Amino acid sequence: MLIRIVGTQLPGLSSRCGPGPAYTGIHVGIPRRAVPDELLDLQPGDADTVSWTLTCTVDGTDIRGPYIQGGPGARFIYLSWGTVDAAGAFSMFRRAKLMLADIPPAVRAAATTSGRLEATLGLTDPSGNPVCARVKPPLIQWAA
DSSP states (O other), X not given: OEEEEEEESOOOSEEOOSSSSOEESEEEEEEETTEXXXXXXXXXXXXXXXXXXXXXXXXXXXEEOTTOBSOTTOOXXXXXXXXXXXXXXXXXXXXXXXXXXXXXXXXXXXXXXXXXXXXXXXXXXXXXXXXXXXOOTTSXXXXX
């Protein structure tokens, strides 16, 4: 199955997420399971939209793949936010968790049949910062 994640409403290239100096050079990507420094398609925080396509396997109700985190029944996809310095090094400062258990059962069944699943979500929180923590419906929409 292919999972496509589409992010809209990005926060920009700088943000102050709490006390201290603002983060600059903000980018977002999807870390590989067990290799958090290996990011899929790192995208700038000022893009109009971003998207990633993940290849995964479905075994009954379990979805697995190189970018799927967690154990059976608790699988999820991370969106890692970080800064990129002049040398191109990424330093994570925050991440969002997209729980596969939050996919409505009818959507999951249709996606298993079609081989395609899509998640759409805004990537800026109400304070104007990169979205973080568990992103739950209705802030994320899942479709087959």
